Amino acid sequence: MPDSFSTIVGTLRSAGCVFAEDEARLLTAAARTPGELTAMIGRRAAGLPLEHVIGWAEFRGLRMAVGPGVFVPRRRTEFLIEQAIGLVPPRAVVVDLCCGSGALGAALADARPGIELHAADIDPAAVRCALRNMPAGGRVYEGDLFDPLPTSLRGRVAVLLANVPYVPTGEVGLLPPEAREHEARVALDGGADGLEVLRRVTAEAPAWLAPGGHLLFEASRRQIPDAVEIVARDGLAPRVVTSEEWDACVVIGTQGPSRPGATGAAGS
Known part of the structure; x- marks a missing residue:
């Protein structure tokens, strides 16, 4: 050299x-x-x-x-996308919530061309990156969780990717300096037990998911029992998929085949 x-x-x-x-x-x-x-x-x-x-x-x-302050997508999250690929019907509506750089939605669109992709994040810096990464035809919104999404998507989302922050507040200081000092706190801090943002997502997810639609998110191994309980409490059928190779735990919550007040279909 x-x-x-x-x-x-x-x-x-x-x-x-x-x-x-x-x-x-x-x-x-x-x-x-x-x-x-x-x-x-x-x-x-x-x-x-x-x-x-x-x-x-x-x-x-x-x-x-990715830009300064923006959450860097983790390689282990590729395992979540691998799970989502098999759940996406043709021309499905997909939402990437807490999208950060938009990497999850963009990767899923690359694997499943033709989906109708929407992404949202509360952090303006993340939204700017997501706009750069969004494939043609996709939409990016700035706001808190579901708030900025068009109401026309309610009951039509086939796959909801929710890369919510899940580090407990008291453990953010234990993260590697690259994360705790250079990534937005809002992308890391999941509240007292790390599941506070997840609770807000699962409370609203059934109203946005299409019949048979799926919510996918990551959690730590120790959080899985509580995460599964949260998903079930809010009316979705939970299952857990893990990978030793990726050191990843993914929870999938599935909407039932029908829902009171549901309109539209998974595809657009």
């Missing part, structure tokens, strides 16, 4: 970057000038997430734009 590359690797390794060589390659490829490379190395060595430094994160083989 060139000396300059070795120097970059050494700088990153000294800063605690475990995958220093891989990161050095990405930084070198992303920089347009030597001066920009030096600045990027400095930001990374100072603790900024690599994805914020280079401006994108890889998610399910796609490059997703």
